[in-house]
Amino acid sequence: MNSITKRQQASRMAVNLNAPRASPIQIQRSAICEAACGARSAKAVLVSAPAGFGKTTAMSQIRSRLESSGVTTAWLTCDAADNDPARFSCNLAAAVAQLKLAHSGRDTDEVQPSLSALDTIDRLRRIPSPFAIFLDDLEHLQESAVLGLLAQLLDQLPRHGLIVIGTRTRPDIGLARLRVHGELVEIDASSLRFSLDETVEFFNDKRHLAIPLDELRQLHQSTEGWVAAIWLASVALERHVRHGDFIARFSGSDKAVAEYLTEDVLNRQPAAIRNFLLRTSILKSLSPALCDAILRRSDSAEMLDKLERSNLFLTSIDGPERTYRYHSLFASFLREQFALEMPDEVCRLRIEASCWNEDQGHVVPAIDYAIDAHDYDRALTLLSSHADCFLSGGRWRLLSRWFGAIPLQLIAAYPVLQVAHILALYFTRGAHEAIKCMEQPELEKATDQLVITHLRALRPLLLASIDRHEDAYEVGLTALSTFPTGNSFADNVLANIMAVAFAFKGEYDEARKLLDAARNTQGESPNAFGLMYTEAVEGMIDMQEGRLRQATARFRMAVAATGAPSYGYTTGNAWAGVLYAHALYEANELEQAARLLQVYVPMTKEIGLPDHMITGHVTLARIAIANGDVHHASQLLSELEYLGHHRHVVRAVASAKLERARLLLMQGDLSAAQSELERASFPEVWKRCKVLRLSANDVDYLELGRLRWLILAGKGREALPIIESAISVANSERRLRRAMKLAVLKSLALEAAGDYAAATIQMGEVLKAAAPEGIMRLVLDEGTRARNIIVRLERSARMEPDRLRDPILLDYLQRLLAGFWQGPQDGIGQLANDDGGMVPPLTAAETKVLELLAAGYSNRAMSEKLFVSDSTVRTHVRNISLKLDTHSRVQAIAKARLLGLIS
Template sequence: MTTEGPRLKLVSTATQAVHEGARASPLAAKLNPPMPTAFEIVRAEVGEKIFNAGSARLVLLRAPAGFGKTTVMLQVRHRFEEAGLPTAWLTLDRADNDVGRFLTVLAAALEPLVPGLARARAAPAGNLEELAFSVIDHVAAHPAPFALFLDDFEALQNPVALGMVNELIDQLPRGAQLIVGSRGAPELSLGRLRARGRLLEVEPAQLRFSVGEAEGFLRERRRLVLETEDIVRLHRSTEGWAAALWLASVSLEHRDDPGQFIAGFTGSNAAVVDYLVEDVLARQTEDVRGFLLRSSVLTVLNASLCNLVCRREDSAAMLRSLEQAHLFLIPLQPEGSGYRYHGMFAEFLRALLLRQYPDEVPGLHRSAARWFLGEGRPVPAIEHALAAGEVSTALPLLNEHAQALLDQGRMRLLSRWLDPLLECGLLDEHPMLQVVHAWAVCFARGPLAAAPLLERLEQRADPSEEVKAHRLAMKPLLMVLTDRTDEATELASALLGALPTHVSFVRGFLEIILANLAMIAGHYHEALRYADAARSHQPEHRSSFNFTLSEAAEAAVDLTQGRLRKALARLRLAVNAGTHDGGRTTNGNAMAGVLFAEALFEADQLEQAERLLAVYIPLIRHVGIPDQLILAHVVMARIVQDQGDADHALQLLAELEHLGHRDGLPRVVAGARLERVRMLVTEGRLGRARAEIDHCGDKALWARVSRSSLRANEVETLALTHARWAVQAGHAAEVVAELRAELDVAERAQRERRALTLRLVLAQAQYKLGERNRAMRLLAKAVCFGAAEGYVRAFLVEGPLLLVMLQDLRSGPTDLLDADGGAPIAFLDRLLRAPVAPLPQPTVAGAVLPPASAIDALTKKELQVLRLVAEGFSNDQIGERMFVAETTIRTHLRNINVKLDTRNRMEAVQVARRAGWLA
């Protein structure tokens, strides 16, 4: 129990030092844990389980409100500190769904544990990616274990913030843990952590009080005189629910016949709460009841705010009295200068307030709005004004601050505020707010959700050129985002000429749309011209949103034309745009971020690409932009497949296919299926690959794609996928002519990235047909190009046959590679060092037969890894036993698969067992 009673200070020395100067700020309320109550009992069994879960990176306490999660966390934290383990605490709330705020409070919580984060927090506002990666980098590099406690985790719903927590868990140093308290199962990678033995789950059944714990609580802590059978009966009726036991104890303090009260104490948890809270509330004075009910509209309580809302002068004394009476008041800071109600109690109070005094509710919110306005805090002021129905107060504030909030990326907040106002017709006279609402919905929920809002805007007369410009610019944007690029091009070109010159933001945005459309059409010089124009039309306070997208558009052209090094430089600038600009837009950076991840993957910088995608994939799943969806999921699938996790790769592709069906995007569905075919072909599973090709989309879709330079299908098309299959299936002669024609078209159109892969597939076809010299010339040209621009993965994703050809090229004369001071030869050697599975060999009884010399090829450490895998240990557990990093174990497993000609760890074990290598 943590919500009532005298508070005892329980803050680590390190945390104390950081918070000395911060206690007057709202941040301190989140970093200081609740004070333990005088009545809590030691939860020895569950505490011991958590204390000894050293191999778990995540400890999840999941239970409804009132099950004692916070109490257990506080006790475990105290025990950690006694053992010398540094700890930190962060209480989350709904406002933390703003990504910038979440990163700031997370960095503040970690600051006393991880040196260097103070400088990261001091970075200019709005540079979200820099702060995110700085936090992760500092944590990953930290040499010592620690424990970070995250309470009220159910408040965190933003997929980007949850993705960052996932990444934080993955990068924790050895021995470090996150201890999370949540009412529900959070959207974290629980399945993956569970499979790897890195998750400890503490569920309601483990948090329920035993009969002995209930007896200790009621008799020893609450000093109640109760018969044993009454305690057993109360325990049975509450099912060991801590909050119900506490509430019963409060009521029992004033009962002359506790047995009679306990005998009638039955019902579901909700009924128990209602019954007990009403019983407790009924025993308070009218003055106390009135204060509790009226102040329940506030999420944070302080004397000044309560005085104004409750129309009294003694709120400070009342708050202290309520705390002393253990009436569900939780101090936010050790000094008691701010409070909040226990969530369950606050919900009950608000419901009761609406039943008993419905006419007072608007006035209470109105007073709160006035107080926050006086404090210069427009966001809670707007929140309370809207709750009060004070549209006349809220609308001027929205008109003043909505565009700034849009620039800050507060999309969900704006959507929640403006959705009901639009439905009620209250935005009819505020067209600019309708425009802001449409933008917010587009970037928060995607183009399909924004389309009806745009239609509504089109039905009204435009009162200003600015509103008209915004409205007109959104239409081609929605077309592009829903894969209707042919329609968008003509419309966007006409609009640009008609735009007034002073609407610089909209003009720049429209030029970015045209840059992307020109690139899709293959007009690369025109695309670069539009991107340059967009940068030159930045408003006075340069919009990093437009800047990011213009840089991304130019980088996309660089990637298409094969300039990987230049694209990487430009995309680094794009995703870090806004260092001196607090108005960054996370969605814009997500669009650039996916391109950056693709470029990093091509350059074989897999770790950084994976980290980017871990942040951006949750966001783009909700927005639903075809090229970003396909690229992000395909690249991430290739990364995890390279790590030996084929199941995870297939899951990502299944999710991509589902998103395509959900949003009616056939190209997205086909993109998932094309990548599955590539995986099957490289694994030699040609029958299944052939069947999958038949489900990869209709002819009309691919005819349209073939006329365009779409980012996600710049390389991966149905024709290329079929050609890969045909080469490996023995039908190379059927596709050689088509591949040569496609290569000629790509070269003439300066689509060098596409030409690179076409060369590789054509070279494989010629090699299969016995035309070795032609194949080697093509392959050498591809190697020289790859060496010049740093393309690595274009070679490695083609599978084992290309590896054989690369070895053949390297073992022969080097005349074809003697260029640029030997760079192509060095690049070729790098490719040959990369672990790529060889071609499958014949099987016996369903298992691949290893070469006779395979066991001799395995090193002692690889054999040790294989034996530990056979015993059922996860990669992390094997790393701990062998005293090496998990990444080293992954490398060993990749080498084992190459040497044994297997596709995954379990198949390698099967092969080793059949060969008699494992006892």
């Protein structure tokens, strides 16, 4: 692909990043502005209505009102192409860069917008003063990954930030939660409709038309305040002498609007203007240069100025080059008319637009216009020429959109695009769909060497992605016999996936050799996708060998690799994102881990990566427990179980049940935990986990779950020999992280057996190894019993003479103890107050709230069940914590059970 200059990129973004200019005939929507700007607690303003209700105008006025009060704003108009998360992330980053420019006062060229979605959110949180981001035409966004990013943006928005959304439909971005908390202002069609007073003001003061009040009342009633219909009527009445006759027959319906546009707007235009309107209707945005090119004229700038002055539904958008957009209603009407009157011209002009964009180096719109014109040969030729760039850039959603619009039989004539199609399906709809595509007869019989090379690399990748790692290993070994092939992309994919296969077999040295080979295939210009994959895989090996710091660094590099120009958010897919989040969780960086997972877990659901799907859901569930939200944790585990059934990944089902058993154990319900462990017993699954080093089950497997149950059931002596044998096996297999986890359980088993001194010594040995790596959750997740041992260990370490003290270990022990107080497990089995003081009695209402908390109810659910407000529930929860001297909900539940306050 020809490189796109910064100026070209800026020109392409300008259409989306600039708000429409205000028209002098706008009615000021004071009530709407007051509602949007006066709600100090709001995080979002939703302006939702069908086409023609003046959403964009209202948003523009809200923006002006905010700016006049010192609020910095940025504007982004969405379109269908923004369903590609890479593009949307880039546009969002550019909008945030505008906010930062306004605060810094620097020149535009000095600020490079980040393409990392999470980095963009971080930048927003660091903006010190009030700001608002306007997102118009949001109905175009339908991809769950993009909507998930918006939900995360709203969730992480600082208190002085505001998102104003204009849309025809209600987006699935967590608005219900905002509504419940009073953080959402909703402006719907009923609010946007003109009142009678506004209709009168519009005709008399803005349009300067002397229409009797009775007739205006009749017009207002027939149009029901629909802004577009009122506007169209005003234009028509300028040309009608007998106002009453027109008003009597103008209903304001869609049919009436279409008839009016035909008879009173289009047919009344001079032939030159009419022709220009129809022919340019196929353009998504209009610039003088593009219009000149497709119409083969040189006066498009003057024509666009004339249309703007005539108020012919043309919106001007400021930018490096003057750009325009037709009102959506008008554009739709014009395209229908154009197709009826000159059907042959529609495709021809779209092809002209495609050619012009290709000449400008704008490959994406060039392909878009070619597909719109049904010139699939041209689209496929362009795609073939630039396939390497799209592949290495990981533009899977963009590719998927194009392939979905092109007949499959035509793609078969372009071998390299068949490979791109398989990859696009894999990264957007999952491995099963990609395998179906790969099993097409023409591909099975392929003779093209390039196709054969790619298929050899893709087969093990797809097999591994549906949890058939043994088959992936065998197929990949055959493919390695011809490695390297000289095709950098295929060689990189094969080397990386076979490194995973060798690592899962425990052959770490062979895996690392292949990872080095993968790096060598990239030469001097590594692509983002390959770099992400290679570093993520080696990070997985580091993690299994207990090197958390090195693993975290590699995962961070893998995620950062996707921040290069032309790539973006989506290429840092679940491979790197989930692994990085899990490493952060292990270091007890819960907030940052949660933010990453909220973005990447939806992607694992879409493409069904087994280990990442399991790791993402289980980690999010544990973070939810750490925040005292047992109900949400249960939901996440149920979702994982459902996905396992839906994706035919039995290991996901077993892992969900295993984690549910752990949760029940931490809540002290031994009987229920034992039953859940039995339900998690899938012999074939856990047999595989003994043989394969599957990352999601490295330290979470059935035997370990049963050992934990024995310990918490007071059967530590029974567990000890099993644990010691398992530690020996783990060390011999270089599963050092697993060995460390088992060593923690050994300490707990010694404690349960009453050998407190040995338990403390054992824990000390584990923590001396864990401290340099900053490993935290491996210990914290074991709860109060682990904490009691660490308390003794920390006291002993503090009592050592200065010359014998290990400051690194002492600091680590103190951080661990602080982590218990913040986490969920500190309350599990927590003892009474250290000072032995009496607990103040709970009221009947507080006891009921405590019982509901123990049952996993959220604040909202409790308020509905008890028929009280959210604030009342929060007051009860706060009083309970004060009386029990606890620091989290789970602490309060556990302590109340120990004291016999609840069952």
